[in-house]
Amino acid sequence: MGSEGSISLPVIDFSFSELRPGSPPWDLVKSQVGKAAAEYGCFQALFNKIPQDLRNAMNGAMEEMLQLPLETKRRNVSEKPYHGYLGPTSARSSLFESLGIVEPSIYDMVENFTNVLWPEGNIKISKTVHLFSEPVLELGQMVRRMIVESLGVEKYLDEHINSTYNLLRVAKYEAPQTTEKKTGLMAHTDKNITSILYQNEVDGLEIQTKDGEWIPVKLSPDSFLMIIGESFNAWTNGRLYSPYHRVMLSGSKTRYSAAFFSVPKEGYIIKALEELVDEDHPLLYKPFDYSDYLIAVLQMMGRSNPYLL
Numbered sequence: 001m002g003s004e005g006s007i008s009l010p011v012i013d014f015s016f017s018e019l020r021p022g023s024p025p026w027d028l029v030k031s032q033v034g035k036a037a038a039e040y041g042c043f044q045a046l047f048n049k050i051p052q053d054l055r056n057a058m059n060g061a062m063e064e065m066l067q068l069p070l071e072t073k074r075r076n077v078s079e080k081p082y083h084g085y086l087g088p089t090s091a092r093s094s095l096f097e098s099l100g101i102v103e104p105s106i107y108d109m110v111e112n113f114t115n116v117l118w119p120e121g122n123i124k125i126s127k128t129v130h131l132f133s134e135p136v137l138e139l140g141q142m143v144r145r146m147i148v149e150s151l152g153v154e155k156y157l158d159e160h161i162n163s164t165y166n167l168l169r170v171a172k173y174e175a176p177q178t179t180e181k182k183t184g185l186m187a188h189t190d191k192n193i194t195s196i197l198y199q200n201e202v203d204g205l206e207i208q209t210k211d212g213e214w215i216p217v218k219l220s221p222d223s224f225l226m227i228i229g230e231s232f233n234a235w236t237n238g239r240l241y242s243p244y245h246r247v248m249l250s251g252s253k254t255r256y257s258a259a260f261f262s263v264p265k266e267g268y269i270i271k272a273l274e275e276l277v278d279e280d281h282p283l284l285y286k287p288f289d290y291s292d293y294l295i296a297v298l299q300m301m302g303r304s305n306p307y308l309l
């Protein structure tokens with residue numbers, strides 16, 4: 001397919017006032033979502049449910065959190081990989097740093113996080129993160145429901161939704177001050193179910209198509225990028241694509257992003273749906289426990305992966 005930049009990622013509009021399951025706009029959007037998830041494993045979602053002042057507040061909150069002193073950010077710890085502070089190390093891009101917030105739609109969970117960074121509390125940040133997260137996570141659930149419906153496996157919808165929790169990671173990518181592109185985050189696939197990305201108005205994300213072409217993502221301020229993770233690909237026996245993506249940076253503007261990951265709960269076994277396994281679609285992956293899989297991937301990638309803890 002053509003030279004670089006000649007194709008772009010699907011853009012899907014979720015800004016209908018009446019986007020209820022079963023309604024005509026729902027069915028229309030659902031067919032676009034199903035197609036995009038199968039062909040690209042990602043799409044840009046236009047979503048007008050978050051007012052500009054809340055987006056501005058979120059941008060400010062991300063900046064404030066990630067500009068704290070290193071020893072403060074390091075207090076954001078977790079025994080689970082990727083759930084706590086990740087900083088620049090010799091094995092990772094020196095431009096990247098991120099903090100992890102488990103279950104950001106639950107106010108008390110956000111407060112637990114902010115209290116670690118600000119022992120005296122920071123209600124403004126807690127409220128902003130919580131308020132911002134709620135509609136984003138609703139968008140995520142809506143997309144997952146549409147995908148499950150478009151594959152004709154609605155009977156597993158509750159199991160699918162209830163088998164995950166949410167993890168928010170806010171990241172800072174230091175401006176490289178160069179005209180040529182520098183790596184901010186190495187190429188990788190997400191291992192979880194779905195990821196929804198929001199950014200301050202600095203682009204940098206690139207997605208690889210099935211043909212191997214890298215497409216730079218241009219996100220309008222009121223849009224999000226939805227990415228299918230490997231676990232969703234496995235659960236649907238390969239019906240969905242899970243694309244490689246990376247962050248490439250140039251110029252003098254610092255990039256901040258908020259990535260909302262839906263992650264399989266501990267102990268949940270990801271097993272391809274029997275309805276999606278047949279002669280034309282032989283079983284692709286043996287059932288697996290997500291936590292074991294993640295640990296195996298991390299071990300396999302070893303030191304060569306800067307994305308590693």
Ligand SMILES: O=C(O)CCC(=O)C(=O)O
Nearest residue numbers: 171190197205247257259
């Ligand atoms: O910051 C971004 O835009 C991408 C983050 C990402 O791909 C990840 O954290 O898995």
Ligand SMILES: [Fe+2]
Nearest residue numbers: 188189190245
């Ligand atoms: Fe990612």
